[in-house]
Amino acid sequence: MDFNTILDNIFLNNFFSNWMPVIATLMIMSFLYKDNPLFKIGENVFIGISLGYFWTILWDISVKPFLIMPVMDMFVEFHWTDLTTIFWFLLASTMLFRFSRKKAWIANYYFGFIFGYMAGMYIPIQIQNILLQSTNLMKDINQGSFYETSKWIVLIFGTFSALMYFFFSKPHKGILGKTARVGIIVMMIFFGAAFGSTVMGRVSLFIDRAILLVDHPFESLVSTLGIIAFMIIYFKFIYKEKEYDDESVM
Amino acid sequence: MKKEIPILFGLIAAILWYSEFFFAGMFFDNLKVFFASGLKIAGVVGIMIGVYSVARQNYFKIKYNNERYYAILRVSMIFLMIFLGSQRGMASGTPFSSMFFNVYIPFQATTFALLAFYIASAAYRSFKAKSLESAVLLTASILVMMGKIPLGEAMWDKIPVIGEWIMDAPSSAGRRAIIFGGYLGMITMMIRIFFGLERSHLSD
Numbered sequence: 020m021d022f023n024t025i026l027d028n029i030f031l032n033n034f035f036s037n038w039m040p041v042i043a044t045l046m047i048m049s050f051l052y053k054d055n056p057l058f059k060i061g062e063n064v065f066i067g068i069s070l071g072y073f074w075t076i077l078w079d080i081s082v083k084p085f086l087i088m089p090v091m092d093m094f095v096e097f098h099w100t101d102l103t104t105i106f107w108f109l110l111a112s113t114m115l116f117r118f119s120r121k122k123a124w125i126a127n128y129y130f131g132f133i134f135g136y137m138a139g140m141y142i143p144i145q146i147q148n149i150l151l152q153s154t155n156l157m158k159d160i161n162q163g164s165f166y167e168t169s170k171w172i173v174l175i176f177g178t179f180s181a182l183m184y185f186f187f188s189k190p191h192k193g194i195l196g197k198t199a200r201v202g203i204i205v206m207m208i209f210f211g212a213a214f215g216s217t218v219m220g221r222v223s224l225f226i227d228r229a230i231l232l233v234d235h236p237f238e239s240l241v242s243t244l245g246i247i248a249f250m251i252i253y254f255k256f257i258y259k260e261k262e263y264d265d266e267s268v269m
Numbered sequence: 270m271k272k273e274i275p276i277l278f279g280l281i282a283a284i285l286w287y288s289e290f291f292f293a294g295m296f297f298d299n300l301k302v303f304f305a306s307g308l309k310i311a312g313v314v315g316i317m318i319g320v321y322s323v324a325r326q327n328y329f330k331i332k333y334n335n336e337r338y339y340a341i342l343r344v345s346m347i348f349l350m351i352f353l354g355s356q357r358g359m360a361s362g363t364p365f366s367s368m369f370f371n372v373y374i375p376f377q378a379t380t381f382a383l384l385a386f387y388i389a390s391a392a393y394r395s396f397k398a399k400s401l402e403s404a405v406l407l408t409a410s411i412l413v414m415m416g417k418i419p420l421g422e423a424m425w426d427k428i429p430v431i432g433e434w435i436m437d438a439p440s441s442a443g444r445r446a447i448i449f450g451g452y453l454g455m456i457t458m459m460i461r462i463f464f465g466l467e468r469s470h471l472s473d
Binding site: 072181 | 272278280281282283284286287290303304306307309310313315316317318320321323325339340342343344345346347348350351355356359362363364365367369370371372373374376377378379380381382383384389392401402403406407408409410412413414418430434435437438439440444445446448449450459460463470472473
């Protein structure tokens with residue numbers, strides 16, 4: 020049996036795909052009681068796997084085609100346009116000096132250049148975005164039905180009044196004050212709706228996790244009992260409450 | 270020297286890119302390619318610096334026994350993923366993708382699902398209709414939530430319609446106003462950087 024087959028047997032079997040999601044879910048859920056080593060293990064495995072996953076993907080889609088391949092081609096046949104690669108590589112490498120305490124200013128060359136470039140790029144783009152948003156607002160007021168028309172009226176006047184709330188060149192009194200007050204209400208509705216959507220998103224994620232546990236009853240039962248047993252033993256016999264003196268609390 | 274030359278660098282880059290927006294010709298086309306390819310290389314160097322930073326942090330954690338075993342576990346997982354990706358590839362049906370779907374996805378989904386409990390408990394404690402604004406916020410969130418679940422429709426068939434109307438009209442208006450503010454703030458910041466008035470991104 021070669022090494023690749025062994026790897027496939029470990030990671031591509033039913034035991035792994037049935038038990039691992041259940042254990043991972045319950046390890047993280049154990050935090051609902053208290054911070055504990057199982058949660059920390061899960062947390063660190065999650066961080067490690069996500070870093071490893073994205074680095075491996077980035078190596079393939081970014082590092083190899085944009086740095087390794089051009090440098091290898093440079094050794095085969097050097098072209099004067101390759102100087103741009105060398106220039107950018109050297110300029111971007113000055114970022115490394117951010118780790119030094121005394122020479123951190125060298126990184127300013129990169130940041131100064133890149134921020135200037137971003138400034139040149141974003142000013143026209145943002146102006147275009149504002150114009151695009153504004154033109155999208157300007158539509159025929161008659162949208163066919165009362166429901167659709169009311170949406171447009173509220174959208175136009177709501178946006179205007181919410182913008183007026185951020186207009187600080189004049190005291191918020193009289194008509195400006197009243198418009199700004201409507202603006203606050205509009206923004207409160209936005210915050211409420213955003214909160215509601217976020218809660219629903221999180222709850223649907225939780226339902227998805229619960230369905231996973233229901234779909235694997237045996238694995239869930241065994242893992243839950245194991246985690247509960249571990250937590251009883253840990254908090255009863257091993258865990259010690261941290262004692263803070265006044266200075267450390269400060 | 271430490272700030273003036275980098276600011277001058279930035280000004281030149283900004284003028285070059287800005288002029289590319291108004292003028293046409295081979296020089297400006299090449300300039301576009303120069304910046305576009307340069308950003309990709311800068312991104313690669315950024316990734317390398319990120320890798321270095323993580324390696325450095327974990328090295329110090331392991332060396333000075335600051336949660337040493339968790340750091341070892343974290344680094345082992347990074348190496349495991351890199352090893353699996355390089356050994357067996359990253360396509361679907363490989364150990365690498367199996368780790369992603371069977372370990373990464375459950376961890377990520379549960380971490381975010383956990384927030385449902387904390388959001389709910391925070392809302393229970395802080396959501397009180399003490400003023401008109403807070404009452405509006407509370408009502409909007411309840412209507413949006415009720416509009417998305419079958420219970421809301423079962424209570425009154427117009428609740429989903431109201432929820433949709435809130436999302437499309439006043440909520441959209443508030444979002445647009447905030448986006449407008451963001452754009453205006455960004456333009457102001459970029460103009461400040463353009464003229465060298467903003468220097469907070471440069472270190473001493």
